[in-house]
Amino acid sequence: MTPSTIIIKLGGGAGVDPEPLLQELPELLARGQRIVLVHGASAAANALADQAGLDRRQIQSPSGHLSRYTYPDMLEIFVAAAAGQVNKTLVADLQARGVNAVGLAGVDGRLLVAERKRAIRAVENGRQRVIRDDYSGRIREANGQALQVLLDAGFTPVVAPVALGTQGERLNVDGDRAAAAIAAALGADALIILSNVPGLLADFPDENSLIRQVTPQTLPHARAAAAGRMKRKVLAAEEAVNAGVPRAILADARVAHPVSEALSGQGTMFLG
Amino acid sequence: MTPSTIIIKLGGGAGVDPEPLLQELPELLARGQRIVLVHGASAAANALADQAGLDRRQIQSPSGHLSRYTYPDMLEIFVAAAAGQVNKTLVADLQARGVNAVGLAGVDGRLLVAERKRAIRAVENGRQRVIRDDYSGRIREANGQALQVLLDAGFTPVVAPVALGTQGERLNVDGDRAAAAIAAALGADALIILSNVPGLLADFPDENSLIRQVTPQTLPHARAAAAGRMKRKVLAAEEAVNAGVPRAILADARVAHPVSEALSGQGTMFLG
Numbered sequence: 001m002t003p004s005t006i007i008i009k010l011g012g013g014a015g016v017d018p019e020p021l022l023q024e025l026p027e028l029l030a031r032g033q034r035i036v037l038v039h040g041a042s043a044a045a046n047a048l049a050d051q052a053g054l055d056r057r058q059i060q061s062p063s064g065h066l067s068r069y070t071y072p073d074m075l076e077i078f079v080a081a082a083a084g085q086v087n088k089t090l091v092a093d094l095q096a097r098g099v100n101a102v103g104l105a106g107v108d109g110r111l112l113v114a115e116r117k118r119a120i121r122a123v124e125n126g127r128q129r130v131i132r133d134d135y136s137g138r139i140r141e142a143n144g145q146a147l148q149v150l151l152d153a154g155f156t157p158v159v160a161p162v163a164l165g166t167q168g169e170r171l172n173v174d175g176d177r178a179a180a181a182i183a184a185a186l187g188a189d190a191l192i193i194l195s196n197v198p199g200l201l202a203d204f205p206d207e208n209s210l211i212r213q214v215t216p217q218t219l220p221h222a223r224a225a226a227a228g229r230m231k232r233k234v235l236a237a238e239e240a241v242n243a244g245v246p247r248a249i250l251a252d253a254r255v256a257h258p259v260s261e262a263l264s265g266q267g268t269m270f271l272g
Numbered sequence: 273m274t275p276s277t278i279i280i281k282l283g284g285g286a287g288v289d290p291e292p293l294l295q296e297l298p299e300l301l302a303r304g305q306r307i308v309l310v311h312g313a314s315a316a317a318n319a320l321a322d323q324a325g326l327d328r329r330q331i332q333s334p335s336g337h338l339s340r341y342t343y344p345d346m347l348e349i350f351v352a353a354a355a356g357q358v359n360k361t362l363v364a365d366l367q368a369r370g371v372n373a374v375g376l377a378g379v380d381g382r383l384l385v386a387e388r389k390r391a392i393r394a395v396e397n398g399r400q401r402v403i404r405d406d407y408s409g410r411i412r413e414a415n416g417q418a419l420q421v422l423l424d425a426g427f428t429p430v431v432a433p434v435a436l437g438t439q440g441e442r443l444n445v446d447g448d449r450a451a452a453a454i455a456a457a458l459g460a461d462a463l464i465i466l467s468n469v470p471g472l473l474a475d476f477p478d479e480n481s482l483i484r485q486v487t488p489q490t491l492p493h494a495r496a497a498a499a500g501r502m503k504r505k506v507l508a509a510e511e512a513v514n515a516g517v518p519r520a521i522l523a524d525a526r527v528a529h530p531v532s533e534a535l536s537g538q539g540t541m542f543l544g
Contacts, residue, residue: 083356089442112465
């Protein structure tokens with residue numbers, strides 16, 4: 001048995017190949033699945049920022065997290081890459097495979113409403129400073145109505161992680177957590193987060209140390225095992241199951257049939 | 273009496289201020305109008321191309337027409353500016369005014385299907401040559417279904433002129449003609465093309481020489497009066513009325529209430 005509404009997040013990092021997922025999507029849709037594809041854009045945004053000659057410094061939080069410093073010029077580049085280049089390339093590629101895709105960003109139909117981080121504590125050269133011109137946000141609200149009417153009409157939505165700020169700004173938001181918020185808003189049956197690892201590894205990068213299942217009881221263990229970019233994916237999975245999504249799966253984008261593999265137990269499955 | 277479905281094209285050239293239109297839209301929607309906003313992106317695409325250090329040569333046709341040379345790197349910039357920056361800025365600005373806008377491009381839901389111009393005759397330094405790596409297209413088909421379901425659900429669609437090629441490519445298409453094709457596909461009551469002129473001028477740039485009405489009988493006169501960018505607007509208006517749209521109006525984007533002004537007889541009205 002397969003769930004009827006699935007939210008799939010495809011990582012936007014360098015080296016993540018969309019091909020296995022794009023090949024599988026028509027089969028999933030033919031079986032009656034309703035699918036929303038949420039994508040990242042970090043590699044495309046980095047390439048466009050380099051081409052435009054922008055400084056792409058990272059913000060390092062006091063706890064060691066790294067994130068994109070989205071100052072106003074960088075926001076323009078991020079929106080261009082995420083909502084323009086990556087979103088429309090995925091839509092055109094899906095259309096070429098017979099999938100009637102429609103690309104949106106979080107600003108569209110107030111799909112993702114976020115609050116801008118107005119003062120971010122950052123560590124630079126060992127010193128703390130406060131950054132006030134960053135345009136990234138924390139998601140506060142997801143409105144699934146536009147997605148629902150498109151799904152009901154037979155379209156497959158593809159979503160870029162550009163949220164609407166409470167002041168009408170466009171904001172860079174984390175794609176994994178955006179996917180989790182959308183999964184919760186749609187009452188999805190599953191959230192699948194695909195990237196270039198088999199799932200959460202107890203002993204990174206040893207792929208034989210895959211953690212197969214995470215329950216509320218083993219969540220502290222999962223959190224402790226997550227390093228780097230995996231921390232946000234664990235957080236997103238946790239947010240989804242806490243919001244009532246029955247299953248959130250961190251799985252491998254590189255294998256054939258990545259969605260079916262994830263649903264059949266490959267990857268790391270978070271249960272509520 | 274005002275029509276119920278209006279397609280509005282807002283020019284994307286340098287100096288076209290969206291503000292008067294953005295101010296008027298909430299009033300029009302409150303009166304029950306269904307509106308689709310189609311936008312250009314030329315100024316934004318030029319700025320991003322300059323930032324990215326791209327050569328933005330124009331293609332000059334043997335008959336003297338100028339158009340953007342959309343080679344592969346330029347296509348990426350055009351898509352980024354049109355479907356990313358301009359589209360999502362308009363959507364966020366409308367959301368900030370309480371309009372539940374949803375931004376799409378022509379690739380989404382096969383809204384605009386075009387054929388790539390595979391061999392373009394161009395004049396360069398007095399010599400003709402054939403350009404084979406251009407990604408602009410001629411619109412062959414418009415599918416209004418995604419727009420209809422969004423309009424029926426109370427959303428206001430905002431459309432970027434990036435079409436889907438018959439080979440799954442993304443293509444740069446003319447925004448005025450895109451708006452005409454959408455007006456025809458939706459059976460719209462009016463097409464309004466807004467830019468920084470009062471309409472079609474018999475004696476450009478004398479704004480007192482405005483042509484008020486164009487009928488099938490006076491169309492040759494209108495065609496002859498159109499110069500430069502106005503040629504495509506006249507062509508778009510002609511295509512719309514030929515496809516059954518009752519009125520196509522070339523009007524001024526700079527005045528307060530530009531849509532009401534256009535509908536009340538300001539501008540150049542093409543009748544079928």
